[in-house]
């Protein structure tokens with residue numbers, strides 16, 4: 001752990017730091033799930049239900065969490081999920097997130113809904129940047145948009161497919177924090193209660209760029225977050241199908257992944273369509289509230305697709321041990337969105353880096369404690385008495401003298 005821990009020792013500390021700094025409605029928008037928050041809790045419960053066994057007297061002095069994904073070495077099997085909220089937690093937050101990831105040596109995903117344009121983020125941060133696409137109702141516009149993504153130099157494209165309709169998040173409505181954003185007395189009082197945020201975000205935004213805008217959006221659609229552009233809105237994607245993915249596959253020669261599936265059946269279809277990977281995700285419990293945790297469907301997904309495509313998982317990882325557990329169940333990499341957003345809220349690039357450092361330090365420690373030297377050694381043998389959705393571990397008996 002570096003000396004500059006900023007007073008944050010775990011992801012929950014960063015979450016509390018974000019809560020103290022952000023206007024209530026913005027914090028809830030980031031932190032909350034859909035409806036009753038069952039999905040958010042279930043994502044955590046799936047991880048915490050898994051118990052591991054330590055292994056002793058194994059030389060782990062040369063251990064490393066380094067791995068490779070899509071031909072690039074990464075410091076640990078972790079990447080930052082796309083979120084459109086970087087610029088809401090800190091002015092220029094998307095650049096802060098990307099720079100933190102580049103410094104740590106892990107991928108960071110730029111979202112279609114980012115407040116800053118992709119070109120500016122890529123130029124300022126560099127590193128292993130991936131791009132996430134939400135398709136607009138105007139599909140031609142989305143296909144044209146991909147030329148820009150390609151020209152900016154992105155090699156990995158994630159198409160998010162889990163939002164055929166907008167989610168039901170009642171707290172956003174109560175806070176007045178939904179599109180179109182309206183400056184109601186309630187919202188204004190929440191904002192004024194956080195003068196630090198007014199300075200770090202609101203003032204800098206208005207002085208430097210004017211109203212909050214989704215600057216990746218093409219000129220022809222309204223970008224201001226205070227205006228709802230109904231027909232072209234990203235939430236109107238209920239006309240999406242595998243046919244669209246095929247069209248994207250035809251033009252996108254880089255790595256192509258879909259994000260937001262929660263079933264082995266869809267993962268098999270993705271492999272059949274020739275995609276490079278899938279991201280098992282329930283959007284952090286933000287769409288279907290009673291959704292299974294992606295971790296719970298990971299073993300059956302791995303059994304169904306094997307090594308045909310990369311399986312990445314997000315939703316609910318908060319500890320380095322969670323990364324180890326997901327890898328043990330067959331994931332190639334783990335992602336999350338909230339932890340680094342909490343970090344960025346607390347200190348832009350330094351705070352986001354702190355979140356990554358916490359994941360790294362915790363993963364390194366737990367690998368040592370479990371007697372694991374490499375990512376390849378991580379498997380279901382680490383579990384003690386796992387629940388029924390986890391394959392029975394092969395016990396790793398070997399001679400002590402080995």
Ligand SMILES: Cc1cc2nc3c(=O)[nH]c(=O)nc-3n(C[C@H](O)[C@H](O)[C@H](O)COP(=O)(O)O)c2cc1C
Nearest residue numbers: 030081082083084085160283284315316336337338
């Ligand atoms: C505030 C916020 C905004 C998000 N925006 C997007 C987005 O624009 N596109 C997308 O594919 N996923 C988006 N997500 C979902 C994340 O990519 C990811 O699936 C989710 O954060 C995983 O849950 P976790 O961070 O709790 O582990 C967003 C999540 C949050 C919290």
